[in-house]
Amino acid sequence: MSKVIQSIRGMHDILPDQSPVWNYLEGTLRELFIQYGYKELRTPVLESTKLFSRSIGEVTDIVEKEMYTFEDRNGDSLSMRPECTASCVRAGIQNGLLYNQQQRIWYIGPMFRHERPQKGRYRQFYQAGIETFGIPGPDIDAEVIAVSARLWKRLGLKNVELQLNSLGSNEARNKYREVLVSYLKDHEDKLDEESKRRLLTNPLRVLDSKNPDIADIIKAAPQLLDHLDAESEEHFERLKLLLTEMGIPFVINTRLVRGLDYYCRTVFEWVTTELGTQGTICAGGRYDGLVEQLGGKATPGLGFAMGLERIVLLLEEQAIETPTQSPDIYMVMQGEAAENTGLKLTETLRDELPGLRIVNNAAGGSFKSQMKRADKSGAKFAIILGDNELTENNVILKPLRNAEPQIQVAQEALKDHLQTTIFTGQT
Ligand code: ATP
Numbered sequence: 001m002s003k004v005i006q007s008i009r010g011m012h013d014i015l016p017d018q019s020p021v022w023n024y025l026e027g028t029l030r031e032l033f034i035q036y037g038y039k040e041l042r043t044p045v046l047e048s049t050k051l052f053s054r055s056i057g058e059v060t061d062i063v064e065k066e067m068y069t070f071e072d073r074n075g076d077s078l079s080m081r082p083e084c085t086a087s088c089v090r091a092g093i094q095n096g097l098l099y100n101q102q103q104r105i106w107y108i109g110p111m112f113r114h115e116r117p118q119k120g121r122y123r124q125f126y127q128a129g130i131e132t133f134g135i136p137g138p139d140i141d142a143e144v145i146a147v148s149a150r151l152w153k154r155l156g157l158k159n160v161e162l163q164l165n166s167l168g169s170n171e172a173r174n175k176y177r178e179v180l181v182s183y184l185k186d187h188e189d190k191l192d193e194e195s196k197r198r199l200l201t202n203p204l205r206v207l208d209s210k211n212p213d214i215a216d217i218i219k220a221a222p223q224l225l226d227h228l229d230a231e232s233e234e235h236f237e238r239l240k241l242l243l244t245e246m247g248i249p250f251v252i253n254t255r256l257v258r259g260l261d262y263y264c265r266t267v268f269e270w271v272t273t274e275l276g277t278q279g280t281i282c283a284g285g286r287y288d289g290l291v292e293q294l295g296g297k298a299t300p301g302l303g304f305a306m307g308l309e310r311i312v313l314l315l316e317e318q319a320i321e322t323p324t325q326s327p328d329i330y331m332v333m334q335g336e337a338a339e340n341t342g343l344k345l346t347e348t349l350r351d352e353l354p355g356l357r358i359v360n361n362a363a364g365g366s367f368k369s370q371m372k373r374a375d376k377s378g379a380k381f382a383i384i385l386g387d388n389e390l391t392e393n394n395v396i397l398k399p400l401r402n403a404e405p406q407i408q409v410a411q412e413a414l415k416d417h418l419q420t421t422i423f424t425g426q427t
């Protein structure tokens with residue numbers, strides 16, 4: 001016999017038992033984004049490879065070693081999207097959504113990176129995020145951060161810290177890069193191989209190193225915040241003031257540079273210590289040069305992306321209760337005549353009470369086995385229809401989650417009874 005086919009390493013099924021928390025998270029996100037006036041943009045999973053090499057940057061981890069890139073049957077180089085900002089910018093330029101206007105956009109969907117799978121790090125993972133276009137000032141930076149802050153509040157997540165930094169303008173960053181390179185060259189003998197390589201290709205990323213052996217060198221390095229241009233400094237001061245006004249605490253992390261090339265000015269991350277080394281649950285920043293870099297007219301942009309698996313892990317870690325999808329009622333029907341009446345009755349109830357969740361027993365079975373299924377379904381009540389009930393035009397309503405007695409309810413009165421029982425929680 002051939003071996004059973006497995007899913008690809010680092011790519012997981014979200015099983016029926018796990019999906020209620022995902023549905024809840026996604027529903028909460030959708031409502032939140034809409035509440036702030038954002039509209040969804042859905043882009044394809046596959047894009048031209050050059051979209052990512054041009055935007056994320058040739059010498060980033062993502063483009064160098066994490067992308068799923070292949071030639072399609074026409075010989076075109078395609079990549080599975082590793083993130084969605086580049087796709088949003090591409091779609092925005094292509095559809096004339098960016099020039100001379102303001103946009104507030106959100107997205108959700110799977111992203112793909114060939115990384116070493118571990119807790120909180122996968123090869124297919126979900127991101128949700130927002131992108132804003134055409135708004136240059138720190139007011140929108142504050143809004144974007146407020147959206148993320150409100151998500152944690154709404155979900156009841158605790159112990160997530162907002163870390164904030166400013167990368168300054170591109171010119172200021174280039175000047176700082178020189179200062180940093182000359183400092184790092186003085187300490188080159190103590191750097192690890194990865195950092196030596198980054199020193200040549202993307203020196204700011206050395207600051208991103210998690211290697212404890214070089215932590216001291218990084219700590220003593222000249223700081224970007226001391227090399228900001230005046231405008232970026234003003235932008236950053238105003239952002240900090242607005243965050244303070246809105247009651248959103250933050251800490252400044254001068255070593256926060258983000259992995260992608262395209263950021264300028266504001267960068268931020270939401271970090272928790274409760275998920276080991278995969279502690280960043282949301283990351284974002286400003287990318288004023290990106291639209292032009294991808295062939296559009298110069299348009300300021302800003303956004304964030306959050307890793308949904310990590311948020312689900314954190315919800316579990318903090319034992320936060322999320323709504324179940326258990327049915328209200330499991331319909332137990334004994335015999336064909338009871339099925340005839342029962343299926344009709346439940347369709348009528350679904351018409352009358354669209355919020356009611358009813359699962360019908362299927363494929364018959366003894367009373368005992370039907371009651372077992374009823375219990376396993378997680379339903380609050382069983383409605384039982386047998387010969388007696390058919391003759392008397394009533395049903396038995398049996399609570400399944402407490403010791404209260406079962407009662408008889410006339411079929412005619414069932415809707416009103418359920419309305420008070422289920423929707424106001426009384427029996
Ligand atoms: P990390 O430093 O953890 O690799 P990153 O800087 O590569 O993150 P971004 O590209 O900024 O991550 O993506 C935004 C968010 O998406 C991350 O903060 C994280 O929550 C999530 N994320 C990124 N890569 C993965 C992955 N491989 N698996 C699960 N979630 C991920």
Ligand code: MG
Pocket residue numbers: 061259
């Ligand atoms: Mg990464």
